[in-house]
Amino acid sequence: EDGYKLWLRYDKIDNPVLIEKYRQLIKGYSFKGNSPSIKVAEKELNLALNKLLDCEIQTLDNLRSNVILAGAHKNITLNLPEEISNKLKTIGDEGYIIKTFETEGKRITLITANADIGVLYGTFHFIRLLQMQSDIDNLNIVESPLIKLRLLNHWDNLDRTVERGYAGFSIWNWHLLPDYIDPRYKDYARANASIGVNGTVLTNVNANSLVLTKQYLKKAAALADVFRPYGIKVYLTARFSAPIEIGKLSTADPLNPEVRKWWKEKAKEIYELIPDFGGFLVKANSEGQPGPQNYGRSHSDGANMLAEAVEHYGGVVMWRAFVYDNNVPEDRAKQAYNEFKPLDGKFKDNVLIQVKNGPIDFQPREPFHPLFGAMPETPLMMEFQITQEYLGQGTHLVYLAPLFKECIESDTYAKGAGSTVAKVIDGSLDNHALTGIAGVSNIGNDRNWTGHLFGQSNWYAFGRLAWNHNLTSEQIAEEWIRLTFGNKNEIVEIIKNIMMPSRENTVNYMTPLGLHHIMGWDHHYGPAPWIKDKPRAEWTSVYYHRADSNGIGFDRTVNGSNAVSQYHSPVSEIFNSLEKCPEKYLLWFHHVPWDYKMKSGKTLWEELCNHYYAGVDSVRSMSKKWKQLEGKIDSELFDHVSMLMKIQEDEAVWWRNACVLYFQTFSKLPIPEGFEKPDKTLEYYQSLEFPYAPGIRPKWH
Numbered sequence: 001e002d003g004y005k006l007w008l009r010y011d012k013i014d015n016p017v018l019i020e021k022y023r024q025l026i027k028g029y030s031f032k033g034n035s036p037s038i039k040v041a042e043k044e045l046n047l048a049l050n051k052l053l054d055c056e057i058q059t060l061d062n063l064r065s066n067v068i069l070a071g072a073h074k075n076i077t078l079n080l081p082e083e084i085s086n087k088l089k090t091i092g093d094e095g096y097i098i099k100t101f102e103t104e105g106k107r108i109t110l111i112t113a114n115a116d117i118g119v120l121y122g123t124f125h126f127i128r129l130l131q132m133q134s135d136i137d138n139l140n141i142v143e144s145p146l147i148k149l150r151l152l153n154h155w156d157n158l159d160r161t162v163e164r165g166y167a168g169f170s171i172w173n174w175h176l177l178p179d180y181i182d183p184r185y186k187d188y189a190r191a192n193a194s195i196g197v198n199g200t201v202l203t204n205v206n207a208n209s210l211v212l213t214k215q216y217l218k219k220a221a222a223l224a225d226v227f228r229p230y231g232i233k234v235y236l237t238a239r240f241s242a243p244i245e246i247g248k249l250s251t252a253d254p255l256n257p258e259v260r261k262w263w264k265e266k267a268k269e270i271y272e273l274i275p276d277f278g279g280f281l282v283k284a285n286s287e288g289q290p291g292p293q294n295y296g297r298s299h300s301d302g303a304n305m306l307a308e309a310v311e312h313y314g315g316v317v318m319w320r321a322f323v324y325d326n327n328v329p330e331d332r333a334k335q336a337y338n339e340f341k342p343l344d345g346k347f348k349d350n351v352l353i354q355v356k357n358g359p360i361d362f363q364p365r366e367p368f369h370p371l372f373g374a375m376p377e378t379p380l381m382m383e384f385q386i387t388q389e390y391l392g393q394g395t396h397l398v399y400l401a402p403l404f405k406e407c408i409e410s411d412t413y414a415k416g417a418g419s420t421v422a423k424v425i426d427g428s429l430d431n432h433a434l435t436g437i438a439g440v441s442n443i444g445n446d447r448n449w450t451g452h453l454f455g456q457s458n459w460y461a462f463g464r465l466a467w468n469h470n471l472t473s474e475q476i477a478e479e480w481i482r483l484t485f486g487n488k489n490e491i492v493e494i495i496k497n498i499m500m501p502s503r504e505n506t507v508n509y510m511t512p513l514g515l516h517h518i519m520g521w522d523h524h525y526g527p528a529p530w531i532k533d534k535p536r537a538e539w540t541s542v543y544y545h546r547a548d549s550n551g552i553g554f555d556r557t558v559n560g561s562n563a564v565s566q567y568h569s570p571v572s573e574i575f576n577s578l579e580k581c582p583e584k585y586l587l588w589f590h591h592v593p594w595d596y597k598m599k600s601g602k603t604l605w606e607e608l609c610n611h612y613y614a615g616v617d618s619v620r621s622m623s624k625k626w627k628q629l630e631g632k633i634d635s636e637l638f639d640h641v642s643m644l645m646k647i648q649e650d651e652a653v654w655w656r657n658a659c660v661l662y663f664q665t666f667s668k669l670p671i672p673e674g675f676e677k678p679d680k681t682l683e684y685y686q687s688l689e690f691p692y693a694p695g696i697r698p699k700w701h
Ligand code: BDP
Pocket: 163, 164, 205, 206, 283, 287, 322, 361, 362, 389, 697
């Protein structure tokens, strides 16, 4: 077992009573319609049933009892209960209904929808019920996604390196495309459709304009052809200077008529090859990427130019708000808000602003981004990072659903209590029909797709939450475990107990109490709170933790950078207050004296040490829990995770020791009694070098 099959393993149901019952309840199936989506749905159900039930289950021409009848409503000739037609009106094209009912004495399990893609989603849901050994006697399920665009963002380069990728090279074999279609592309589409992901940005946000040349567009079109039946649209990153680089123009000024014409023609060319092309994702005027500001124009000028080029075809522009530079000397965290808030209402209807979950950069913990709730006239899209750039990269087991949930459940108070980030991004707060969520992919060409097997759970969780952000982290973990490791409760419980606290553990051994951005320079691997004296202050660690002999933390209160003022009341007052600020964000917003009394009664220094040590302890206890699974789960998977956990444990110790020793040079206080003393010196940790750390970007600074 090498992990290739992801959560679509379809192993034979190991409960003899249940398998017999399922065999009785599923005598065959009948799919109505013959679109590519219906064909793949039928194929998937056939594969799943034959494997799960370990017997030949086939299509039936004539309806008999205990049959699965699947198809779009318009293709079902049978008289259906009226409630079905009523419900269909409320669930859009991607929603579906799974319902057991009786007609003419026959028991039918109906999977229906308004469109064929809904039937595919419903089929995957039905399969999941069997995989989880659920009761299917009397089903009555109505589902539809809460967010419209549910996208993976691949940071994949055309040379197949992956920026911040820790699972091998890019799965897109650009060289062999369009003629060679790797079977993985289809499995990628199956996996994504099974969790409701409906779009993929194929290329890195640090974009290469070559992908917009005919040669590469044909390759992208070949992928789009594979993905189409699975409801997945292809998107590309647009390099703002493409009109110069591949169009031979002398400018990329968004107000220049030639430039605008160039993009329109480019869009036409793309849509001729990919009629359902989703649109562009753009990183502009950020980290050296070109953008409209190079010509004295605004983000809205740039975004609207591209939006105009694709609007005729139904395309969208996802314009990123991840901007910062050294022109905002007092606080990088404030820049996106400063630049984008004034532009609220100035974007065309087919523009979404893609905002990272927090104001800095995918840290183990950040407060929610203040732009959420600040731009009511503009659809804001969430950007999460599934790849673990700052959370242990390819080796640490960190289940990210709790991080995602913490952000989307945060209350912005934009329209009073209950104005959660979730309501901003699902459009319900400000009545937006165009909504979106993106996850920076952790997928590569490693046999198991994500490097660490548990990376699969983060891909899975992203998709499930993108579909329904009301699911709990625990529900999703439980699903993923059952689909991946089977349904033995003992195993499920052990793995759930490993996954659920894993994100908090990582925060503890990396960046407790609101610390952030103290990792290795550039490659971001391991701890390096001592980084200073770099070309830009916001690329150093000392800029963020500000440790000195008095204390530690970034003063973002009204007396400091005043970043708190970017939040609505009462969030701003809560963050601003030393007493009220949740301790998990304390050093994000406050510079706090080493001897400050924390809620526990301990001093800040003691509490900081406690967190670092608790982080390591929890990794050790996680390893112990994992060991209980020896002989109970597949041995290859067991060994794979065991070896990675050993690395995680060593690295947790490395993080703890390096950080505690370094911060001790400011606090001048002893490591509290009873804690094991670091076995290496600070100088040792500072001397470590990682010339070939993975996932690094091509040099741009
Ligand atoms: C940072 C990454 C960098 C990305 C950038 C981005 O370190 O590689 O290019 O975000 O999101 O997290 O554009």
